Amino acid sequence: MTVNFCSSCGQPMETRMIDGVERRACTSCDAVHWGNYSVGVGALVIRDDKVLLVRRAQEPGKGNWTNPGGYIEQMEPIEETVVREVLEETGVHTRVKGIVALRDLPRAVHNVYIAFEMEYVDGEPAADGVEVDAAGFFTLEEMKSMKVASFTQWLVDVAVNGKNEGLLPDREPVVPLNGYGIFRV
Incomplete structure (x- = not known):
């Protein structure tokens, strides 16, 4: 989809070479459309050797079992997003331990997915009852007979067989970085 009008001032856009790439830029205020991106988050919650899964009630993936998750809101810290998504979809209260996986999916809307x-x-x-029509904690054995999405199967392997704690929230950075969500090994 081509961006024809500036989202900042409403004037027409034109194609310009910017940083060696053709991009849409405003003819009036010089705003640049850098592309379309989305950031998703997913939760890997284990209780008593069982993984929390939800069954999708909507597309994409309707009928598949996946880990709970969703998309970040514009001004929402990512750690709050993943806690909110789990609570909204399942009613389960959780806390972030760390980031354990990342998926990069370049496409028309470039998607980055961060698993916690x-x-x-x-x-x-x-x-x-809206986004998901079933939720529960399941053993690896139970998952064998369920329609678990391929990417979720990979994430469950990360959660169960991961070799380290992943990227952990840096609560005391060496310099003040107010407003940043930062993680480190």
């Missing part, structure tokens, strides 16, 4: 290892706090899984 989550600490189970409390609550029993209950589907929200």
Whole structure:
């Protein structure tokens, strides 16, 4: 899809060579359309050797079992996003432990997906009835007979067989970085 009008001032856009790439730029205010991106998050929650999964009630992936997750809101810190998504979809309260996986999916809307290892706090899984129609904790054996999405199968392997704690939140950086969500090994 071509961007024809500037989202900042409403004037027409034109194609210009910027940083060696053809990009759409405003003819009036010089705003540049850098592309279309989305950032998704997913939660890997394990309780009593069982993984929290939800069954998608909507496309994409309707009918597949996946880990809970969703997209970040514009001004929402990513750690709050993943906690919110788990709570909204399942009613389960969690806390972020660390980032354990990342998927990069270049396409028309370039998607980056960040998977978090989550600490189970409390609550029993209950589907929200909108995005998901079922939720629960399942063993690896139970998952063998379920329609678990391929990417989720990979994420479950990361959660169960991961070799380290991943990237952990840096709560005390060497310099103040207010407003940043930062993680490190």
